Amino acid sequence: MGDSAVAGSAVRLRPGTAADIPAFRALGEAVVPVTYGPIDAAYAQRMLDEWWIPEVFEKSLERNTHLVAERDGQVVALANLGRLARSYREFPHVTGDREVMWKLYVHPDHQGLGIGSRLLAEVEALVEGDELWLEVVDGNDQAYDFYLARGFVEVERVSDGRWPDDVWLRKSLGRTER
Numbered sequence: 595m596g597d598s599a600v601a602g603s604a605v606r607l608r609p610g611t612a613a614d615i616p617a618f619r620a621l622g623e624a625v626v627p628v629t630y631g632p633i634d635a636a637y638a639q640r641m642l643d644e645w646w647i648p649e650v651f652e653k654s655l656e657r658n659t660h661l662v663a664e665r666d667g668q669v670v671a672l673a674n675l676g677r678l679a680r681s682y683r684e685f686p687h688v689t690g691d692r693e694v695m696w697k698l699y700v701h702p703d704h705q706g707l708g709i710g711s712r713l714l715a716e717v718e719a720l721v722e723g724d725e726l727w728l729e730v731v732d733g734n735d736q737a738y739d740f741y742l743a744r745g746f747v748e749v750e751r752v753s754d755g756r757w758p759d760d761v762w763l764r765k766s767l768g769r770t771e772r
């Protein structure tokens with residue numbers, strides 16, 4: 595993974611571990627409300643309360659691969675990758691399995707510096723099959739545009755009638771020869 599300089603300060607990517615859970619929570623508190631509050635403030639709060647908690651990170655660390663970006667020794671971004679079949683959530687609309695990037699979050703003070711692009715490239719390198727999938731919350735236009743500019747296409751929208759839709763995106767990694 596290695597180091598790279600961003601605005602004069604080295605950014606280091608490394609695997610995430612249970613020791614990072616407090617930093618994951620702090621990252622969530624910094625990035626989730628500003629990202630999702632304008633879309634649905636109650637949904638942003640639900641995310642923090644139900645998904646950005648130590649118990650869920652412990653389970654996620656057992657099932658998924660986590661990568662963090664550190665800057666000056668601080669965790670400034672998180673990405674993870676895992677198989678849909680191993681998720682604790684249910685996806686009745688899906689037949690078969692998917693390799694999914696469940697999270698890509700960069701601290702607001704460190705966005706726009708290339709860290710998200712680097713983490714995405716590392717996640718893509720870890721994908722075993724030909725496709726990487728992810729969900730974007732409907733209305734998260736910055737992230738949606740970020741992914742479309744990096745080769746993802748929209749495949750489907752999943753609605754539960756209460757919370758904002760999940761928009762599923764897929765990127766073909768062009769590894770059909772493997």
Ligand SMILES: CC(C)(COP(=O)(O)OP(=O)(O)OC[C@H]1O[C@@H](n2cnc3c(N)ncnc32)[C@H](O)[C@@H]1OP(=O)(O)O)[C@@H](O)C(=O)NCCC(=O)NCCS
Pocket residue numbers: 625629697698699700701704705706707708709710711712729730731734736737739740743
């Ligand atoms: C979307 C996100 C992961 C991109 O990571 P990043 O490190 O900011 O992105 P990079 O610096 O590598 O690339 C910049 C690109 O992101 C876009 N971008 C998205 N959000 C941005 C922000 N807040 N600030 C600056 N650029 C942003 C820019 O338009 C730029 O796109 P372009 O290169 O196609 O023109 C990051 O901004 C983020 O964490 N956003 C909030 C949380 C989120 O929505 N996560 C995705 C959940 S599915």
